[in-house]
Amino acid sequence: xxxxxxxxxxxxxxxxxxxxxxxxxxxxxxxxxxxxxxxxxxxxxxxxxxxxxxxxxxxxxxxxxxxxxxxxxxxxxxxxxxxxxxxxxxxxxxxxxxxxxxxxxxxxxxxxxxxxxxxxxxxxxxxxxxxxxxxxxxxxxxxxxxxxxxxxxxxxxxxxxxxxxxxxxxxxxxxxxxxxxxxxxxxxxxxxxxxxxxxxxxxxxxxxxxxxxxxxxxxxxxxxxxxxxxxxxxxxxxxxxxxxxxxxxxxxxxxxxxxxxxxxxxxxxxxxxxxxxxxxxxxxxxxxxxxxxxxxxxxxxxxxxxxxxxxxxxxxxxxxxxxxxxxxxxxxxxxxxxxxxxxxxxxxxxxxxxxxxxxxxxxxxxxxxxxxxxxxxxxxxxxx
Numbered sequence: 182x183x184x185x186x187x188x189x190x191x192x193x194x195x196x197x198x199x200x201x202x203x204x205x206x207x208x209x210x211x212x213x214x215x216x217x218x219x220x221x222x223x224x225x226x227x228x229x230x231x232x233x234x235x236x237x238x239x240x241x242x243x244x245x246x247x248x249x250x251x252x253x254x255x256x257x258x259x260x261x262x263x264x265x266x267x268x269x270x271x272x273x274x275x276x277x278x279x280x281x282x283x284x285x286x287x288x289x290x291x292x293x294x295x296x297x298x299x300x301x302x303x304x305x306x307x308x309x310x311x312x313x314x315x316x317x318x319x320x321x322x323x324x325x326x327x328x329x330x331x332x333x334x335x336x337x338x339x340x341x342x343x344x345x346x347x348x349x350x351x352x353x354x355x356x357x358x359x360x361x362x363x364x365x366x367x368x369x370x371x372x373x374x375x376x377x378x379x380x381x382x383x384x385x386x387x388x389x390x391x392x393x394x395x396x397x398x399x400x401x402x403x404x405x406x407x408x409x410x411x412x413x414x415x416x417x418x419x420x421x422x423x424x425x426x427x428x429x430x431x432x433x434x435x436x437x438x439x440x441x442x443x444x445x446x447x448x449x450x451x452x453x454x455x456x457x458x459x460x461x462x463x464x465x466x467x468x469x470x471x472x473x474x475x476x477x478x479x480x481x482x483x484x485x486x487x488x489x490x491x492x493x494x495x496x497x498x499x500x501x502x503x504x505x506x507x508x509x510x511x512x513x514x515x516x517x518x519x520x521x522x523x524x525x526x527x528x529x530x531x532x533x534x535x536x537x538x539x540x541x542x543x544x545x546x547x548x549x550x551x552x553x554x555x556x557x558x559x560x561x562x563x564x565x
Contacts, residue, residue: 240321259306275429291327310457339475
C-alpha cells in the first residue's frame with residue numbers, strides 16, 4: 182500500500198511539474214511577465230512606441246510608467262475607454278487599465294500620491310459600472326495595495342463608507358487603515374494575488390491555453406528574452422498594429438460595421454451579461470459611492486483639479502438598460518456623478534446616454550469603444 186501511495190505521489194508530482202513547466206514557459210497571459218513589462222516600460226519612457234504583447238500586467242506597467250517620469254500636468258485615469266481618445270491636453274499621460282473597477286482607479290491615483298506625483302489635473306473616465314458592488318479589491322491585483330493606501334489617505338475627507346450594523350468590511354476596505362509596506366515601500370500586490378498566480382501556474386485550464394499558445398507561436402518564440410520579445414514600432418506600423426504609445430494611449434482599435442456591433446450587443450442582452458455589470462446592476466453600492474466621494478473631496482483639498490468623463494454606452498445597450506430595473510444602477514450612477522460634480526465644482530463631460538452626448542452607433546469602433554475622434558467630440562461636450 183505504501184509503495185502504491187509513493188508511486189501515485191511521484192506520478193502526481195511529475196504531472197504537476199510538467200504542467201507547471203509548460204505554463205511557465207508559454208505563459209500566454211504573461212502572468213509571470215514582469216521582466217517583459219519592465220522592458221516595454223524602458224522603451225516607452227525613452228519616447229518609443231512598443232507593440233502590444235496582448236495580455237500583460239497592465240497595473241505593473243502603469244506603476245512603472247507613472248513613477249518613472251516627471252508627472253505631466255494632466256493624468257487621465259480609467260479603463261480601456263480612455264485609451265484610444267486623442268486627448269488634447271498639452272501635457273498629458275493616459276493611465277488606463279482595462280475593465281477597471283473603482284479600486285483600480287484608486288490604485289492608479291495611489292501610485293501618484295504615494296510617490297508625491299499628484300498632477301495639476303486628473304480626468305476620471307468613469308464607466309457605468311464604477312459604483313456597482315464589486316469584489317472589494319479591483320481587477321488589477323498587482324497594484325491593489327495602492328488602493329488601500331489611497332483610501333487611507335482620503336478617509337478624513339467627505340463621507341465615511343457605510344455598512345450594515347454587524348457586517349464586516351469587504352475586500353481591501355478591511356485593511357485600508359494600515360497599508361501594507363515592503364522595505365519602506367507600499368506592497369502593491371496582495372498576498373492573495375501572489376497565491377492566485379502560483380495556483381494558476383499548476384492550473385490545467387491554463388495548461389490548455391499554454392499548449393494552444395505553443396502550437397500557434399512555437400517553442401522558440403516562448404523562449405525569447407524580454408528584450409527579444411519587445412518590438413519597437415514606427416508610427417506607420419502603429420497605425421495598423423495594436424501598440425502602446427509613450428503617452429499611455431493605444432493604437433489600432435479594431436473597427437466593425439454597425440450590424441456586427443448591433444448583433445454582439447443584442448447577444449449580450451439576450452445572455453444578460455453586460456460589460457462590467459454582468460446579469461444585474463440594480464442600485465449603486467453605498468460603500469463605493471462613499472469611497473468615490475471622499476476621494477474627490479481629498480483630491481480637491483490637495484489642490485488637484487478633477488474632471489469627469491462619462492463614455493457613452495452603445496445605443497442598443499443604453500436603450501435596454503434605461504428601461505430595465507435590473508440595470509437601474511446605470512442611470513443612478515450618472516445622476517449621482519452629476520450631483521457630485523455640482524457639490525465639488527467638477528466639470529462632467531459626455532453622458533452614458535448617447536442621445537444626450539450626441540453619439541450614434543456609427544461613431545463606435547466596436548460595441549464597447551467609441552472611435553477616438555468621436556470620443557474627443559463627446560468629451561468636449563459638457564452635459565449639465
